[in-house]
Amino acid sequence: MHVFDAAAVHAALSWQFLIEALRKGHLGEMPASEVVVQSDPAGGEAQFVTLPGWANGGPIVVKMVGVFPQNAVLQPPQPAVQGLVALFDGKTGGPLLIADGAAMTARKTAADSALGAAILAREDVEDLLVVGAGALAPHFAEAHLAARPSLRRVTIWNRTPSRAEAVAAQLREKGIDAVVGDDLDDAVARADVVSCVTMSDKALVKGTLLRPGAHLDLVGAYLPHLREADNAALTRGTIFVDSRNNMQGGGDLSQAVASGAITWNAVEADLFELVQGKREGRTGADQITVFKNNGGAHLDLFTAAALSQTLG
Structure with a gap:
């Protein structure tokens, strides 16, 4: 059995390779999967999540992760999501590999949104805005740049400017033109691609400010009480999701449905339908596309x- 620590995961899974691997994965059927969520018995915000998945005729995966929002304020900070991912042979049940859960989550989550952008964002986009400056933020910037090479500039916005500057500095060290956005509304109005990676419980992105042709990537609101974009963003945009199986759990869509702003029929397609050519993605240069990463x-x-596959 092979063991991948965080550095080995990041080194093995280049963005181009992983985005293409996810694209190929969506050419088949949805694997059987479950989600088991346990909440902190002490009443805190933390959760422990177990996600098994089994592909028809293929391998089995079990992801075991803790979601600890308070980790961001620890000294030194730790990833809010960390744990382990294990892969097993689908024919014998034998273990094949085990990998660092935080690195796998960062890689998988960012590549998921990047595949959405590769399909839905315009080919001439230049300005990327990343809303949030947590552990996932630099990965999302790099993944979107890989998916849409036309992107030239990255703006990082966070409620705490020093954290945004830390992410921007990290990106600049890799030769990426990255700056801090002082005003979120102004940054949204200028961006071609807006990627939200936060734990916000109120809408941050105002839909009225989105440029014609913008692509909005919503990632962080994975629970019903969380929210990253307002109803106007969802009513102005054409909505897509990575999977219809998980779309009811996040706050952006579920709150908009509960308010009557949209219905679940507003979801145009998921990645399986898009990759397999069963549904259309972007249909016009001025169309606003919204992708919910669930x-x-x-x-x-x-x-x-x-x-x-990298093991040879």
Whole structure:
């Protein structure tokens, strides 16, 4: 059995390789998957999540992760999501590999949104705005740049400017033109691609400010009470999701549906339908596209399978 620590995961899974692996994974059927969520028995915000997935005729994955929002304020900070991902042979049940869960989650989650952008964002986009400056933020910037090479500039916005500057500095060290956005509304109005990676419980992105032709990537609101974009963003935009299986759990869509702003029929397609050509993606240069990244064990399976391919 092979063991991948965080550095080995990041080194093995280049963005171009992983985005293409996810694309190929979506050419098949949705793997069988489950989600088991346990909440902190002490009543805190933390959760422990177990996600098994099994592809028809293929491998089995089990992701075991803790979601600890308070980790960001620890000294030194730790990833809010960390744990392990294990891949097993689908015919014998034998273990094939085990990998660092935080690195796998960062790689998988960012590549999921990057695949959405590769399909839905315009080919001439230049300005990327990343809303949020947590552990995932630099990965999302790099993944979007890989998916849309026309992107030239990256703006990082965070409620705490010093954290945004830390992410921007990290990107600049890699030769990326990255700056801090002082005013979120102004940054949204200028961006071609807006990627939200936060734990916000109120809408941050105002839909009225989105440019014609913009692509909005919503990642962080994975629970019903969380929210990253307002109703105007969802009514102005054409909505896509990575998977219809998980779309009811996140706050952006569920709150908009509960308010009557949209219905679930507003979701135009998921990645399986888009990759397989069953539904159309972007249909015009001025169309605003909204992609809700919900995650799921199937993405962990595709990512772990891609990692196994690097073993030769």
